[in-house]
Amino acid sequence: MGGSNDTLNSMSDTLLAHDVVQRALGEALSRGGEFAEVFVEDRSTSSAMLDQQRVEELSSGRDRGAGIRVVVGETTGFAHTADLSEAGLLSAARAAATVAREGGGGVREVALGTLREHPSNAKILPHEVDKAKKIELLRFADDIARSQGSSITQVQVALGDSVRRFLVANSEGVFASDHQVRTRFNISCVASGDAGMQTGYRPVAGTRGFELLTMEAIEEAARGAAHQAITKLDARPAPSGDLPVVLAGGSGGILFHEACGHGLEADAILKNASVYAGKVGQQVASPLVTLVDDGTVTGEWGYLAIDDEGQPGARNVLIENGVLTDYMWDHLRARKSSRTSSGNGRRQSYQHLPMVRMTNTYLLEGDSDADEIVAQTPRGVYVAQLGGGQVNTATGDFVFGMTAAFLIEDGKITAPLRDCNLIGNGPEILQRVDAVATDFSMTPGTCGKDGQSVPVGTGQATMRLSGVTIGGTAA
Template sequence: MTNTLVERDVLQRVIGSALERGGEFAEIFVEDRTTSSAVLDQRRVEELSSGRDRGAGIRVVVGDTTGFAHTTDLSERGLMGAAQAAASVAREGGGGVREIALGPLANYPTHATILPGDVDKAKKIELLRHADDVARSEGSSITQVQVALGDSTRRFVVANSDGVFAADHQVRTRFNISCVATGDTGMQTGYRPVAGTRGFELLTPDTVGEAARGAARQALTKLAARPAPSGDLPVVLAGGSGGILFHEACGHGLEADAILKQASVYAGKVGQRVASPLVTLVDDGTVVGEWGYLAVDDEGRPGTRNVLIENGILTDYMWDLLRARKEGRASSGNGRRQSYQHLPMVRMTNTYLLEGDAVADEIVAQTPRGVYVAQLGGGQVNTATGDFVFGMTAAFLIENGKITAPLRDCNLIGNGPDVLQRVDAVATDFSMMPGTCGKDGQQVPVGTGQATMRLSSVTIGGTAS
């Protein structure tokens, strides 16, 4: 039994044919993905949905040009057709069909213990109902609860003209709950995700119950929220909540595609101080079970732990195969793609700040006035200017070293290289959060993480003077 979706000899012939008209590199990526989701809205099971996507993407690299085509036809004829379409960028004519010899298959099994296909649908609904009950039991002001559960099983095989030949089996499971609380001042929202590169074992009544309680309490607490401040203040980010800061403040700017195009403020800064000495930042595809975990990336390169910034000094960028080839170096295992219909590019995996030695409570106690952010809700960056925003979805004032009044949602804004210098305390209560990262229209799962930390000053985009 082969688990490569397409036989080795077919892959070899297709890659050889893709290089028929010339070109230095060709790759075929074959993917078979099944997904399922269930949504409980207003106590009703509104929708169970299942999906299947299967196809192959082929790229051919000729000089600085990449040709790409994809197809759902996995027969040899279908793949040859896609190979010819991808090869149409090679106009010089070549030396005929190339003989390709793939290496031994590197086969990566999943770490999931309960596979999505083995879970009774009724069991999923039981969990959704449990979460709904827990959320509503937090208070009668909870007026709306939406709970969703989804899983995906992604098998792929990737093979290229360098002989790389790898197969992966990725199982991901995700749960999230959104609550609305209604009070005299209008409506407020609470949200919690639970997600991992795991099977159904990730979700237990306890884990979903805890998320449900958290989401409900967040919405209820915010009913008393006052407008967030407008202007510069110290900000303490709770452990796990603030990893997105680094994802936006420097993560995207350290991706080699932006670097090679001189479209990042971090270009040419390896070896230089780019952050406070408290900042050691790692991108790490090897954290088994995390949302951004990958045994092997979508170009067949094993997931890797890469130190990007060490004690404030920039050590390296993140690389995919194409960008690494241009620089004559190895990929760092950051070549990812949303699906077979997309070209791979440089993407983060799990990006986190290493722990410091401060005590979380003391960081708050030593902040006379500021903002405490318990949860962040995403962000966006312009890598060329370094300006970035990140949103707070659960935050409080800090007054006289104590966490006090809840604040309404708003964005924070800063400039990456500037904000990284302002990290002035990092604690030990490390934790991670799952997220979805969008870049050039492609979405991939990523993790972010950090311990409780403080920025000496950052601009808070509220309305209260």
């Protein structure tokens, strides 16, 4: 829990003694499991919110516990507990082992080597920052946003941080720990005008300490959110139908996350529930598309030294010059396919089973000029910010929402547009990438899958799609 020295001391200790972890693994395998894993986690979070210029409530939280899984044939048994005593762990291990119905007889010995530790690269730990200092930042952001125009009627500023330590050990000898520090700031503004209210939003987030939140970064976000809301007061309804779309650098990574990222996760592939199953080696996208999932981008929101199964984060090329090269893998799916994990096994917390998840997913830069791309688009839509999306991996149909967009007329960015969704089919849209620029940047986001949320990054340079269905109301 933030602020207390006891917390700091306990956080720097080993989460669980070596021999206790070994005995828990042994117990988990005692009924004949083929694979067992113990995951111990200690997470402290804190948050503060300024709403209507009032500091509404500071909150702090602490979650500690262990998740144990046992794999027998095609079946995974899982149990979790907040009781980190040896008795608590052994009891969870027995619960997870109930899936091994035949009974293997006796406790199995598991020998673990030396713990592989991964210290955090955070410079300023969030819980060492004075709470008053955090509130000062919130107020600073609020002032900046409100000073952008009298039409700004609502400002909500939030700050959150988490310090997550985990230890993971398995029956194949993995024994590793990680220390992940994440800091997040976001600002939402409402502007009011004759035609109603409009909203603006900006996040600043990274796998970093409090050093992430410089005055410059906060000022830029606050200005950006306020201007977005003010600009949209004059927005006209978005068009309805197919048009070329230019996605500004950084904003469009979510497109690839939805259009193909989820469909390249090996759990969907092995269940033949993805339109990309069986397509390795095939041209699945325009030759301009080289897509990478990369857990090693230090400081980004989806960065990880090791994934939640102890596998080092890696840079994995998924699509190279339009050709599908590989999928993303976790331990279980890799094991079934007799290969190694790609470092994409992630879980929301010790209470969840790991599955295949993205980390930082981005499109490599091209060689076009961003301004030129707009200038060479006679009529279309320029999307300055996307707000999220959703995909059905089995059909490939996906949507993504634009939260800041403009018309392009005669090669120029003109009237602002109201919020709406764009819709497309992954394999078709990937073929329609017809220009990629050099102004690469990344955006933080939260990815939800089967009820679990994990932090991810997405990135790309300014790019154009030759046609996308725009879900507006204007003819």
